[in-house]
Amino acid sequence: MAYPKDRFDELPDDLQRIGAHRGPARRGRGWIAFAWAALASLVLILGGIIGLRTFMGIEVDIPFLSAAPAPTSSPAPAPTSSPTAEPVLDPSSIDPARAITTSIYNGTTAAELQNTVGDALAAAGWTIDARARASTSDVAVTTVYYSDPANEDVARGLVVALGIGEISLIPAETFPGNPLNIVIGADYPGATPAG
Incomplete structure (x- = not known):
C-alpha cells in the first residue's frame, strides 16, 4: 500500500540545515557543564562530612576539607619497648x-x-x-x-x-x-x- 505524498516528503534544495542537532555549538557550554559537576561534587563532599559528624560521631577538623585519618584497623598491641627514654614532661x-x-x-x-x-x-x-x-x-x-x-x-x-x-x-x-x-x-x- 502506497501512501500519498504530502508537503513533508519534499524538501527544498537550498535548505542548508536540517534539525537543531546539526547547528553550531554555542561557546562556553563545556565550562557550564564542568561548573555544574564541580558544584555537585562539592555538595556531595560537604554532605558526607556533615553526615560523618552527625551520624557517626566522628570529629572532622576542616582546615581546607582535610579529614582526620582514621585507623585502618584496630591496632594489635605490640610488645612494649624497654624503658630507655626519659619522658618529655614539658x-x-x-x-x-x-x-x-x-x-x-x-x-x-x-x-x-x-x-x-x-x-x-x-x-x-x-x-x-x-x-x-x-x-x-x-x-x-x-x-x-x-x-x-x-x-x-x-x-x-x-x-x-x-x-x-x-x-x-x-x-x-x-x-x-x-x-x-x-x-x-x-x-x-x-x-x-x-x-
Missing part, C-alpha cells in the same frame, strides 16, 4: 623540626571522651591534631602508639600527662601519617558512661 621543649602530630581515638562507649581528653592535653600544652572514635569501643587499656623509636620520649610524656596507660611501638603503616596515636581504653577515668 611539651614546649619538643623541637618543632620533629613534626610530631598526635591523634586521639576513643575506644570506649563513653560519648565524646576523645574531646574531653584532647581538651585536657591541649590545655597542658600538647598539640592535638585529630580526635575521633576508634574502630572499636571495647579497648581495655589506654595506649599511646608510636611508629618511630625516636618518639618514645614523647609517647612516655603523653602517658605521664594522661596519668594512665602504656606505650607501644607499632609499624608505621598501622596509623599512616600519624607518628603518635592515643587510643583511650576502659581503664581511663570517665570511660564508663553514667547510667
Whole structure:
C-alpha cells in the first residue's frame, strides 16, 4: 500500500540545515557543564562530612576539607619497648623540626571522651591534631602508639600527662601519617558512661 505524498516528503534544495542537532555549538557550554559537576561534587563532599559528624560521631577538623585519618584497623598491641627514654614532661621543649602530630581515638562507649581528653592535653600544652572514635569501643587499656623509636620520649610524656596507660611501638603503616596515636581504653577515668 502506497501512501500519498504530502508537503513533508519534499524538501527544498537550498535548505542548508536540517534539525537543531546539526547547528553550531554555542561557546562556553563545556565550562557550564564542568561548573555544574564541580558544584555537585562539592555538595556531595560537604554532605558526607556533615553526615560523618552527625551520624557517626566522628570529629572532622576542616582546615581546607582535610579529614582526620582514621585507623585502618584496630591496632594489635605490640610488645612494649624497654624503658630507655626519659619522658618529655614539658611539651614546649619538643623541637618543632620533629613534626610530631598526635591523634586521639576513643575506644570506649563513653560519648565524646576523645574531646574531653584532647581538651585536657591541649590545655597542658600538647598539640592535638585529630580526635575521633576508634574502630572499636571495647579497648581495655589506654595506649599511646608510636611508629618511630625516636618518639618514645614523647609517647612516655603523653602517658605521664594522661596519668594512665602504656606505650607501644607499632609499624608505621598501622596509623599512616600519624607518628603518635592515643587510643583511650576502659581503664581511663570517665570511660564508663553514667547510667
